[in-house]
Amino acid sequence: MLNGKxxxxxxxxxxxxxPAIEECxxxxGADIVFSTTECFV
Known part of the structure; x- marks a missing residue:
């Protein structure tokens, strides 16, 4: 579905x-170029 994206x-x-989103x-099939977890207050 996301192959090559x-x-x-x-x-x-x-x-x-x-990391949970990353596993999904x-x-x-996507290529993850950046992953972070932030605190939005």
């Missing part, structure tokens, strides 16, 4: 963290 991931500390995106 480059993805930047911004996770939320109180929501879904970056990897299974869809």
């Amino acid at each position: 480059k993805v930047a991931i911004l996770g939320d500390r109180d929501g879904i963290p970056g 995106i990897k299974t869809a």
